[in-house]
Amino acid sequence: MDTEAQHMERDRSSCPPDGAEEGSRSTHVPDRSAASLSWGRTVFLGMLCTVALLLFSSFVLQPFLIPSGSMQPTLRVGDRVLVNKLAYRFGSEPGRGDVVVFDGTGSFIQETESDVDGVGALLRGAAASLGLAEPAGSDFVKRVVGVGGDRVVCCDKRGRLEVNGTSVDEPYLHPGDRPSDVAFDIVVPDGKLWVLGDHRSNSRDSRDHLGQPGGGMVPVERVIGRVDWLGWPLGRLGSLEGTDAFTGIRPSDADHG
Template sequence: MTSTPGTGPDAAGTGAEPHGSDGRPAKPAKRARGGLLGWLREIGIILAVSIVLSFIIKTFLFKAFYIPSESMVPTLEENDRIFVNLMIPRNAALQRGDVVVFKDTKGWLPSLPPSTPNPVTEALEFVGLLPDTSQQHLIKRVIGLPGDHVVCCDASQHITVNGAPLTEPYVNPAETPRPMPFDVTVPQGTIWVMGDNRNHSSDSRFHDAAQPGSGFISLDDVEGKASVIAWPLNRIQVLDNYPGTFSAVPSPR
């Protein structure tokens, strides 16, 4: 028996080459990449995007620092990790009571012995994935703004700003501050800063006493306003600048 054309076993069998609508042989579909290679590729993309975003954030918005000393106890404990708002004072004015991080351009810190650099740590700090550990920065609270007249102390041992006495709830309650007399007017473009742990903070008071004028911090050296304690977990909180403490301070003359 003969087979009718088109109805034999090879008419639609595996030996026939598929054709497209234009009559040409159809190209075989590419197999989608998957498995380990695809998974690694996705992880690489995620890491790259994370690094770029982290670098942008730490350059323009927030930067992480760690606290190396006890000068801001009880507000900040040694080894706390904080986030600093870089928009202040870059895009918004500082306020009295703000906690600020500033570069040590005046040599307040003792010189450190040379250490072996760790390229991995330095790279992670550069892109913002680790807090800055360079120890070339200090952190204090703003007490006087440009033009302010800051004095220690009145008859009640209170610091005054433009004649208004300050009640300072942020000062370490574990120790009564030892008065260190000073009477300064803050020059334009600078601030007067003090630590909350007054008896253990080498701040504007000490450096101005050693060399008058060296206690003022240039606004150009201010990295930003410390906004949040991010680590350890049991200390996560937004930092207060105590506006009530400074609400009665008049504008400088």
């Protein structure tokens, strides 16, 4: 009898009190609603950050992937540069020596119908605006050599570029390149730009469109922004070095009236 009582007491002591079993089990059941809410917040924050980046890129500072060597050695293939979209927003206009990104539609390339793949085009555009993909085929990066009213000639007796009668030494040119293998003598219309690549022997620029409608002149309103900084690779991180090559260029005769 004593032995049986002891066994019964042990059995009672091993059983949890009423409701304890259910409580212990409930602690192991995952709260799916909380997990779902946390996941939803993560997705929302990710989308919010992406939208904020796209807006910032659209109106303030846009990463731009350099797709070719036409601007070497200033810019190299694969560089990510930061384009200042506010540089010309408040009455200021591109100046000689500025490195600019512009839409070449109508000047460097012909007007074309919009891409029928709307979703694909949108995704590619978003990736390009974040510097994750090559820019649109209509976007170019070049250096401004002539602004409205300038007479730009190549070349003088020493083989240098000449702007409004003043010869220009161009230290940014690719080693071994001449200012141009193509002779030209042009006057830049008001509101237009004459642009060249720093790697003159490897650049399709205003010179290549001399005989076409527009003559290779880029409308100022097509300029997307000025390249002010290098963002990648890390070894080249910093502001883009300016040039004083055009310092002292006098206004064109047309400006004197």
